[in-house]
Amino acid sequence: MSKLFAIAVPVTRGKEGDFKKFVDELNGRYYNDFVNSRKKLNVRERTFHQKTPMGEFVIVTLEGDNPEQAFYDLGKGNDEFTKWLAQKVKDFHNIDITQPPPPEIMPKPATDTNNPQTTGNTKLTAFFVPVVKGKETQWKEFLNDLNNRWKKEFNESRKRLNVRERVFTQETPEGSFTIVTLEGADPEKSMMEFGKGNDDFTAWFNQKAKEIHNYDMTQPPPFPLPELIVDSNKKLVKV
DSSP states (O other), rough: EEEEEEEEEEEEETTTHHHHHHHHHHHHTTTTHHHHHHHHEEEEEEEEEEEETTTTEEEEEEESSHHHHHHHTOOOOOOHHHHHHHHHHHHHHHHOSSEEEEEEEEOEEEEEEGGGGOOOEEEEEEEEEOOOOOOHHHHHHHHHHHTTTTTHHHHHHHTTTTEEEEEEEEEEETTTEEEEEESSSHHHHHHHHHHHOOSSHHHHHHHHHHHHHHHOOOOOOOOOOOOEEETTTTTOOOO
């Protein structure tokens, strides 16, 4: 069974315009090299671009048998593409992928609704929401409740919405993040439906999301929906 890995990485401020050119090159001149690289690592990469009040970010998702190991191996290799990619990642994200990432910034799986009907020919979307400073303890309690006290209701909620939700936690210099991945026939539509409902679970979930993330689930998202900019299984047009 394939596994999913997701990590949020900021785009260096002031380099947003050049970053778009980098994405164009990845989807154009270097696309075949990119696809072959990910095949060798036995993962599918789908990367999303998210604009936030904190700046622009990418959420990199890798799916395969061992996607976390693949992430560690992204910068290994002496071929032209890997060298080019390593330089670009350093330029735009200030990360040296030729070196192991600090363990403390690596995301950790937090919860998974694991709805079997969403597997197969589905779409994926990914986004992150920051944790309000000072709410880290409540955040951990919230995730614990999702995995225990409210687990049944959480799974049933996402099943009704025909979406599989996998959540990761990440500690970064910018603060604590919740990374959410949604997989289903129409994950963006499902996301818009999260806050709708009069049941106890939805009311509780909405309250916690507002308290911990300052995110009102009963309203449209306060940020533009992330855009899929790179997919190693599908060539995209320019962003």
